[in-house]
Amino acid sequence: MSDTLGVLLLGFAGLGPDQDHQQDMYLPAFSTHDGFEVVAVAGDDAAGRTTAERLAGKLGLPAPAADLATALADPAVDVVSVCVSPERRADAVIAALRAGKHVLADKPLALTAADAARVAAVAAETGLVCLPAHHQRFHPMIGAARGAVAAGKVGLPWNVQADFLVAGGTPSPAGELANFAVYPIDVVLALTGQRVRRVFARLSTHWSDGGADDHALLFLDHDNGLTSTISVGRTRELADTPPAGLALHRYRVSGSHGVLDIDASRPAVVLRRAEASSHTWHGAGTVDRLLDELRAAIAAGRPSAPSAADAVHIAEIVDAARTSAASGTPVELSQEGSR
The missing domain is CATH 3.40.50.720 (NAD(P)-binding Rossmann-like Domain)
Structure with a gap:
């Protein structure tokens, strides 16, 4: 090669x-x-x-x-x-x-x-x-958090709270559950390594003209008693966020021996002005790191992380969330699932 x-x-x-x-x-x-x-x-x-x-x-x-x-x-x-x-x-x-x-x-x-x-x-x-x-998992703060959780810094994780909200931009006609949920779900799975077994979801439309959901709230039950709550969607434009920029991208991992707070808007140089704020990053971005993983997986002849099988599980969760939101009841995922 x-x-x-x-x-x-x-x-x-x-x-x-x-x-x-x-x-x-x-x-x-x-x-x-x-x-x-x-x-x-x-x-x-x-x-x-x-x-x-x-x-x-x-x-x-x-x-x-x-x-x-x-x-x-x-x-x-x-x-x-x-x-x-x-x-x-x-x-x-x-x-x-x-x-x-x-x-x-x-x-x-x-x-x-x-x-x-x-x-x-x-x-x-x-x-x-x-x-x-799913390039958000390659954010340096997420990478550091994965290492901390794997090293037992918070003990045994029992809950993850996640917020992934984009401000402004053009709403997706397919809804923001389909558009954005893959990112925080993938990060939660990468942080914990625990598959989802049960999904309860609520979809809402607050301001999008097209009627598609612009906010989703997911309550997920994982293996080994872990739970997670994910808030994902799109808000109106905010003065301190660039159009279609991330207004909130954060995670809180609660464990038996501590709590880990992750704010993926940091580390960055923040410039605040009267009309807006901007974040300037130093070093490789998440898409650059995604390509590093692509090149490494090809060179090693191994599946990538995330893999297509990981994307199947995330799609199962999104499908279940849509079904749960329509029925108002939790949806159980297959115990076998995709491996």
């Missing part, structure tokens, strides 16, 4: 009408990472092909392939960064894996647990890396 892996940027869509994580997040990170080189771009629909043609010219790359199969057959491509529309994402990821390519998949990996499970099965069958882009 070459020291530098060729990357195909596939698709430029997201859960929101103005989301383009491919160009806003992944392209900049791939462009500055020593382990990767963007060698091709492609779209899987008319809008995506138009964007791909424009981006190829801007980057000085060959014209995009006429179809997905041709793009995936390119021998210069080792990794596919998949950002096609969520309803087609699972099929695109499976096609890339079947073509022998490793995959970085935008969140969510799939819109349902059933589709996520299809992806995980192919990833396991092929032995290729399929990394869902």
